[in-house]
Amino acid sequence: MKGFTATVLIWALTSPNGGGSQAWPTHTACKDGSLEILYQSCDPLQDFGFSIDQCSKHLESNLSIRFGMILREDIKELFLDISLLTEGASLLIYSYPVCEEDLPKFSFCGKKKGEQIYYAGPVNNYSFDIPQGEYQLLLKLYNENHSTVACANATVICS
Amino acid sequence: MAPPVSCFLLALLLSASCKVVTSLDPMCIEKEANKTYNCENLSLREIPDTLPNTTEFLEFGFNFLPTIQNTTFSRLIDLVFLDLTRCQINWIHEDTFQSHHQLNTIVLTGNPLIFMAETSLNGPRALKHLFLIQTGISNLEFIPVHNLENLESLYLGSNHISSMKLPGNFPTQNLKVLDFQNNALHYLSRQDMDALAVTNLSLNFDGNDIKGIDPGAFHSKVFQSLRFGGTLDLSVILKGLQNSTTQSLWLGTYEDADSQDLTPAMLEGLCDTSVESLNLQMHHFSDLSSTTFQCFTRLQELDLTATHLDELPSGIQGMNSLTKLVLNVNNFKQLCQINAASFPSLTDLYIKGNQKELDLGAGCLEKLENLRRLDLSHNVIKVPDCCNLQLKNLHHLQYLNLSYSGSIGLESEAFRECPELEVLDLAFTHLTIGALQSTFQNLPRLQALNLSHCLLDASNQHLLEGLADLRHLNLQGNRFQGGSISKTNLFQTVGSLEVLTVSSCELLSIDREAFHGLGRMTHLDLSHNNLTANSLDALGPLKGVHLDLASNSIRVIPPRLLPFLSQQSTINLSDNPLDCTCSNVHFITWFRENLQKLEASEETVCADPPAARGVRLAEVELSCGITAVGIFFLVVFFIFFTVLLVFLVKFLLRWKYQHI
Secondary structure, three states, X not given: OHHHHHXXXXXHHHOOOOOOOOOOXXXXXXXXXXXXXXXXXXXXXXXXXXXXXXXXXXXXOOOEEEEEEEOOOOOOOEEEEEEEEEOOXXXXXXXXXEEEOOEEOOOOOOOOOOOEEEEEEEOOOOOEEOOOEXXXXXXXXXXXXXXXXEEEEEEEEEO | OOHHHHHHHHHHHXXXXXXXXXXXXXXXXXXXXXXXXXXXXXXXXXXOOOOOOOOOEEEOOOOOOOEEXXXXXXXXXXXXXXXXXXXXXXXXXXXXXXXXXOOOEXXXXXXXXXXXXXXXXXXXXXOOEEEOOOOOOOOHHHOOOOOOOOOOEEEOXXXXXXXOOOOOOXXXXXXXXXXXXXXXXXXXXXXXXXXXXXXXXXXXXXXXXXXXXXXXXXXXXXXXXXXXXOOOOHHXXXXXXXXXXXEEEEOOOOOOOOOOOEOHHHHHHHHHOEEEEEEOOOOOEOOOOHHHHOOOOOOOEEEOOXXXXXXXXXXXXXXXXXXXXXXXXXXXXXXXXXXXXXXXXXXXXXXXXXXXXXXXXXXXXXXXXXXXXXXXXXXXXXXXXXXXOOOOOOOOOOEEEOOOOOEEEEOOOOOOOOOOOOEEEOOOOEEEEOOOOOOOOOOOOOOXXXXXXXXXXXXXXXXXXXXXXXXXXXXXXXXXXXHEEOOOOHHHHOOOOOEEEOOOOOOOEEOOOOOOOOOOOOEEEOOOOOOOHHHHHHHOOOOOOEEEOOOOOOOOOOHHHHHHHHXXXXXXXXXXXXXXXXXXXXHHHHHHHOHHHEEOHHHOEEEEOHHHOOOXXXXXXXXXXXXXXXXXXXXXXXXHHHHHHHHHHHHHHHHHHHOO
C-alpha cells in the first residue's frame, strides 16, 4: 500500500496543474548596478513584452520605453492604474488616461481588438530619484468597459 | 504482478481518466439564448456541436482555424455577425460563406492570410462591414471583389499598403468608411482618389506619413470626415485638399510622433478648402499671432486641445462663424487670455484640464452672448465669491460644468447672470456656502444639479430654494447633521424631483415625513449608508419608484413596512446584513413572492443565523409554523386535559350526589 500512496503522490506532484492556469515567467524590464525592475503579467490570457531604455536610480523625465503585446480589446479609450507598495503598505495610487475619445495622446490609440502593438517611444513622466528599497508595483491597463488590456506585477529593487 | 507495478498502472489509469475530463469541450458563453455566443480564447479547432443552429452573433476570436472553407460554418446558416479575430487563418477557400445569406459583418483582424479565393466572400446578400486589419495585405487586389456591392465599411489598418489604388471593378457606391490607419501610404494620386467615386465618405489616414498629394486630387470632392493624424508636414495635406469640402478634418498629432511647429504659412492651404470642423491637437504653434488664424474664417468648430497655448492672440478677425471652441489641456493663467471677443458666435466653449491654476477673472466671457455650453471642469480654480462677476452676461447659458475644480465659494444668488441654466455640474468641487444663503435662487429652468462630494452640509434647508423645475439631484458623499434627514429638510422646496441620489452620505436614519411632497419621484438611491428598517417608513408617500437600498444596515423588515416596498417598481436590497430567522419570515416570504421586482437578487444574501450566512435570500427555506412533534404533544395534551375534565366532572357530580 505504501508504494501505491507514493505513486499517487508523485503523480499528483508532477502532473500539470489542471485547474489553475500557469503563471507567466518573470521578465527583467531593466537592470544596472543599483536598479533592477522585474515584471510578470497578471493577465491570465497572455504575456507581454516591456523594457525601459535607461535604467538608473535617478529617473529622467520622458523616459523611453518599448512595449509589445496583442490587444484583446479595442482601445479607443485606455486607462492606466498604478498602485505602489512598499513592505505591504500602500504609497501611491494613481490613475492616468492614456487614450480618450477627445484626447488620443499616443499614435496607438484607436487600435482594434486583435491588433499587435509595438510601441517604442517616450512616456510622459516627471524626473525623480528612487529612494533605496524594494517596491511592488501593480499596473493595470483597461478600456472604457473596464475590460483588462494588460496587467503587470512589478518589483523595483533599488540598492 | 508486483504491487508497485499494479499501483503504477492504477495511477496511469487515474491520470488517463483525468485527461479525458480536461479535454472535454470547453464551453462558449451564452449571452443571449439561441442567438449570441462568445467562444473566445478556447483553442477551438472547429465550431462546437453545442452551439445551436440558430446562432446569429458569434464571437470566435483567438481560436485555431488555419483553413476555413464551406464546411467550417455550414451548420450556422443564420449568422449575422462573425468575429474571427486572431484565429491563425491562412486560407479562406471557395464558397466559405455560400449559405450565409444574412451575414453582414466579418471580422478577420490579425490573421496571417495567405490567400482568399475569388468566391470566398460570396453568399451574404448584404455584406456591409469587412475588417481586414493587420492581415498582411500589401496589395488591394488581394481582396475578392465579387460580393462587395453593399459594403459600407472597409477596415484595412496596420497592413503594408503603400498605394490606395482600388481594383478597377471595386464597387464603392455604398461605401461610407474606408480606414487605412497605420499603413505605408506616402503619396495620394489623382487617379487613386478618382476611383473613389462616392460622396460623404469617411477616410482615415492616421499613422501614414503622407509626403505628397497630387494637385487637384481632392478637387470638388465631398467628405464626411478626413483624418491625417500624426502627419509630419501639414502644409502638404492642406495644399492637397484644395477645392474639397469636408465636414470634419482631423490633423492632430501625438506624444510619440515627430511634428513641425505650425506657422501661418503652413496653414494657408486652409483658405482654399471648405472645412466645418478642424482638430489640431498636440501641435506647437510658432509665432502665434492673429495672422495664424487668417484662413480659419469659415470654420464652425476648432479643437486646440493640448496645443501648449498660454494665450490666444487678440485681434483675430473674421472668425464670426465659429460656434464651438475646444481649448482643453493648455496653459492659460487667466480666462481673459483666450480673448473671447474674437469669437462672438460661440455656443460651446471647453477649457478642461488646464495645466496651470486658472484665474476666472471678471467678465472674461461677457462678449459671448450666445454661449450655451461652458465646460471648466478638471481645473484648479480658487474663487472665494463665485460666480456673477466671473460669468457676467452669459444670459443664455444652459450647461455649466465646474466639476473637479478646486474650491469655490458660492455667494447668494450665485448664478443670477445665467438664468437659463438647465444643467449645473459641481461634483468633486469643494463648495463653501453660507448657512442661510439661497445660492441657487432664480434658476427656474434648472433640471439637473450634481452636488456630489462637494463637502456640503446637506442639512441646510434653504440650499435648494428657487429651483422650481429641478428633476435630477445628486447629493452623493455629502453629510447630514447627525446622520439624519429630518422632517424639515432641503427637499421640501424641490417638489418636482424625479431622480434623487443620497448615497454614501453616512445616513443613520430618515424621518418618516422626510419625503412628503416628493410625489413625482421615479428613482431614489439611498445605497451605501447605515440605514435600518426604521427608515423605511419614509417611503410611504412614494409609489412606483426604482429604489436602491444596497449596502445599508437593514436586518429585519417588519410586516407593516412591506406595503411600502410593494408599492415601488424595483428594489435593490443587496449587501445588507439581512436576518433569515423566523423573526423575519414575513419579509422573506414577501421577497420570494416579489422576485421580479428585486434587483441584484444574486447578491442579496443572509447574514444571520451563522448557518445561513451567504445563502441567497431567494433560496432560504424557513419553516416557522408548528412542527409535527409540536402537534403530537399538543394533541396528547388536549386528550389528557379532556380526560382530566371528564374525571373532574364525574367526581364533582358524585360528590354532589353523596352530599344530597
